[in-house]
Amino acid sequence: xxxxxxxxxxxxxxxxxxxxxxxxxxxxxxxxxxxxxxxxxxxxxxxxxxxxxxxxxxxxxxxxxxxxxxxxxxxxxxxxxxxxxxxxxxxxxxxxxxxxxxxxxxxxxxxxxxxxxxxxxxxxxxxxxxxxxxxxxxxxxxxxxxxxxxxxxxxxxxxxxxxxxxxxxxxxxxxxxxxxxxxxxxxxxxxxxxxxxxxxxxxxxxxxxxxxxxxxxxxxxxxxxxxxxxxxxxxxxxxxxxxxxxxxxxxxxxxxxxxxxxxxxxxxxxxxxxxxxxxxxxxxxxxxxxxxxxxxxxxxxxxxxxxxxxxxxxxxxxxxxxxxxxxxxxxxxxxxxxxxxxxxxxxxxxxxxxxxxxxxxxxxxxxxxxxxxxxxxxxxxxxxxxxxxxxxxxxxxxxxxxxxxxxxxxxxxxxxxxxxxxxxxxxxxxxxxxxxxxxxxxxxxxxxxxxxxxxxxxxxxxxxxxxxxxxxxxxxxxxxxxxxxxxxxxxxxxxx
Amino acid sequence: xxxxxxxxxxxxxxxxxxxxxxxxxxxxxxxxxxxxxxxxxxxxxxxxxxxxxxxxxxxxxxxxxxxxxxxxxxxxxxxxxxxxxxxxxxxxxxxxxxxxxxxxxxxxxxxxxxxxxxxxxxxxxxxxxxxxxxxxxxxxxxxxxxxxxxxxxxxxxxxxxxxxxxxxxxxxxxxxxxxxxxxxxxxxxxxxxxxxxxxxxxxxxxxxxxxxxxxxxx
Numbered sequence: 001x002x003x004x005x006x007x008x009x010x011x012x013x014x015x016x017x018x019x020x021x022x023x024x025x026x027x028x029x030x031x032x033x034x035x036x037x038x039x040x041x042x043x044x045x046x047x048x049x050x051x052x053x054x055x056x057x058x059x060x061x062x063x064x065x066x067x068x069x070x071x072x073x074x075x076x077x078x079x080x081x082x083x084x085x086x087x088x089x090x091x092x093x094x095x096x097x098x099x100x101x102x103x104x105x106x107x108x109x110x111x112x113x114x115x116x117x118x119x120x121x122x123x124x125x126x127x128x129x130x131x132x133x134x135x136x137x138x139x140x141x142x143x144x145x146x147x148x149x150x151x152x153x154x155x156x157x158x159x160x161x162x163x164x165x166x167x168x169x170x171x172x173x174x175x176x177x178x179x180x181x182x183x184x185x186x187x188x189x190x191x192x193x194x195x196x197x198x199x200x201x202x203x204x205x206x207x208x209x210x211x212x213x214x215x216x217x218x219x220x221x222x223x224x225x226x227x228x229x230x231x232x233x234x235x236x237x238x239x240x241x242x243x244x245x246x247x248x249x250x251x252x253x254x255x256x257x258x259x260x261x262x263x264x265x266x267x268x269x270x271x272x273x274x275x276x277x278x279x280x281x282x283x284x285x286x287x288x289x290x291x292x293x294x295x296x297x298x299x300x301x302x303x304x305x306x307x308x309x310x311x312x313x314x315x316x317x318x319x320x321x322x323x324x325x326x327x328x329x330x331x332x333x334x335x336x337x338x339x340x341x342x343x344x345x346x347x348x349x350x351x352x353x354x355x356x357x358x359x360x361x362x363x364x365x366x367x368x369x370x371x372x373x374x375x376x377x378x379x380x381x382x383x384x385x386x387x388x389x390x391x392x393x394x395x396x397x398x399x400x401x402x403x404x405x406x407x408x409x410x411x412x413x414x415x416x417x418x419x420x421x422x423x424x425x426x427x428x429x430x431x432x433x434x435x436x437x438x439x440x441x442x443x444x445x446x447x448x449x450x451x452x453x454x455x456x457x458x459x460x461x462x463x464x465x466x467x468x469x470x471x472x473x474x475x476x477x478x479x480x481x482x483x484x485x486x487x488x489x490x491x492x493x494x495x496x
Numbered sequence: 497x498x499x500x501x502x503x504x505x506x507x508x509x510x511x512x513x514x515x516x517x518x519x520x521x522x523x524x525x526x527x528x529x530x531x532x533x534x535x536x537x538x539x540x541x542x543x544x545x546x547x548x549x550x551x552x553x554x555x556x557x558x559x560x561x562x563x564x565x566x567x568x569x570x571x572x573x574x575x576x577x578x579x580x581x582x583x584x585x586x587x588x589x590x591x592x593x594x595x596x597x598x599x600x601x602x603x604x605x606x607x608x609x610x611x612x613x614x615x616x617x618x619x620x621x622x623x624x625x626x627x628x629x630x631x632x633x634x635x636x637x638x639x640x641x642x643x644x645x646x647x648x649x650x651x652x653x654x655x656x657x658x659x660x661x662x663x664x665x666x667x668x669x670x671x672x673x674x675x676x677x678x679x680x681x682x683x684x685x686x687x688x689x690x691x692x693x694x695x696x697x698x699x700x701x702x703x704x705x706x707x708x709x710x711x712x713x714x
Binding site for chain 1: 549552553556557560564573577578581582585648649652653667670671672674676677692695696699702703706709710711
């Protein structure tokens with residue numbers, strides 16, 4: 001009522017009642033006075049000075065908009081070249097990077113670099129560049145985090161898939177072949193299986209939202225003329241997954257690992273941190289990760305790394321305007337892939353791009369193309385920051401005890417529980433020696449009585465899976481449990 | 497924007513609609529400034545595009561101030577205000593006179609500001625803690641010494657910023673823009689009761705934040 005009194009919005013009678021009440025109540029009188037002061041202070045708030053040129057700018061924007069609308073209908077494909085579509089968009093092709101003078105292909109390219117530049121300009125910049133993934137929803141973002149794949153059309157007949165565990169470095173696949181079984185996954189499933197708290201869900205929502213925005217700003221298509229991809233998208237999914245894992249407490253992480261495993265996601269949770277990370281730190285880490293204005297630009301004629309500055313907001317607006325005016329409009333890369341096929345029966349191009357970028361390679365056929373970045377892991381783009389998940393790589397050669405490897409990941413799981421350790425190999429050996437020879441052997445070989453259990457350890461890149469039935473000594477299940485408990489406790493203590 | 501007429505801009509930046517013979521603008525030119533909002537809108541709907549300029553000039557300052565109060569960031573004002581008026585330009589042909597033009601325009605501005613805030617939410621979340629801590633701290637230290645008048649403005653702005661959007665907007669509309677409860681309900685498209693209760697809560701929050709300043713002034 002005091003609030004309404006101050007606003008003069010009370011009836012005469014109500015106002016009188018308030019006045020009487022205030023007269024006999026010093027506390028209320030003070031409150032009233034403070035409210036009045038506050039109202040006066042707000043009313044005295046300085047107004048902005050008038051600015052010149054507002055109308056001039058507005059009218060030219062309106063004019064441009066109307067022209068766009070007119071152009072849109074009869075000539076959709078010429079829907080304003082990007083360069084002047086809006087004054088806001090600044091697309092600058094700063095220049096193609098120098099190519100190494102190593103192979104014949106490269107020689108060809110370097111001699112033809114003017115042609116390459118022209119091809120890029122003709123194909124990409126003179127078309128309208130649209131974000132390919134402007135409608136990714138939360139579930140799709142989650143799906144991308146788990147599997148690195150995004151459907152390119154409503155029927156999911158084509159997809160984009162990033163694969164950081166590819167034999168020859170990172171890989172981005174576009175087209176029909178990349179569709180192969182992207183398992184459906186929803187936030188609801190995640191919530192019911194992993195059981196995050198409300199606050200954690202908020203954090204994860206934000207992570208997915210940041211990821212969604214990154215996805216949107218990572219892949220652009222210029223109709224059938226070209227495609228620009230931020231190579232960092234190959235690690236985006238892992239970063240998203242790692243951020244989700246980081247928001248979870250250890251028991252939830254165990255459930256999350258099971259969630260991933262059940263869906264055959266190519267990653268596993270490996271962090272053994274005793275507590276979840278604070279949301280602010282998670283966002284901070286995420287924001288800190290690489291983004292660049294350097295895109296892989298693929299056109300039917302060329303494959304280059306190129307610096308492109310894009311204003312995602314204005315591009316999205318344009319795309320939405322276009323979609324609104326053409327109900328059947330769908331963004332797809334079918335045309336582009338087809339043009340690839342038209343140009344060359346079998347597409348195979350390889351370019352070594354200088355500076356600090358790894359080699360690029362594109363292969364493809366009539367309904368698919370694949371871009372490879374780098375030939376091996378060392379050469380490929382490094383992942384910065386702490387990762388809470390690791391690729392679930394297939395076991396390679398058996399690892400012997402003699403093998404000198406600095407890091408050692410260890411995972412123990414059965415039907416009820418799952419524990420993950422990572423530690424330095426040497427320290428593990430020392431610890432096992434301290435526990436005595438028995439412990440060491442047990443730890444390595446597991447227990448045949450522990451039905452359904454498996455021990456897995458990881459050295460470097462390869463996973464060892466041990467069910468140990470053949471070699472194990474007969475030991476009680478309790479002993480394995482106690483050993484694991486000791487290890488776990490120690491590790492937690494050390495981390496603290 | 498549908499419609500058959502195109503907009504042309506003369507060198508002075510004045511929008512005119514070229515027509516064979518006499519245009520409406522020529523008929524009413526010079527007198528437009530004195531026309532009421534309703535008349536201007538009707539003229540606009542009949543194809544007289546220059547009427548829009550008068551509306552823009554009449555309200556741009558209020559809209560910019562409203563946006564400034566909500567964001568308190570000089571950089572965003574012009575862009576957002578432009579977007580608000582473009583939206584108004586596009587929607588004006590369908591204006592049905594069910595509310596006054598300026599509450600309708602305010603509604604566009606409030607909704608646009610909300611969109612912008614929502615868009616920033618993730619970014620905001622990211623540093624929310626830091627922001628809260630720093631602004632509380634700053635506010636506290638500023639309030640500890642007697643503020644000069646120029647600083648009072650800053651204080652009010654930072655205090656307003658600590659309020660959640662729905663409370664911030666209602667108090668801005670009431671105390672800075674001087675709208676009535678009924679008009680606020682129209683802008684926010686909510687019940688009068690909601691306006692009253694939000695206003696009450698907004699004031700309680702703001703009073704709490706500004707306590708040292710208020711105590712010193714009363």
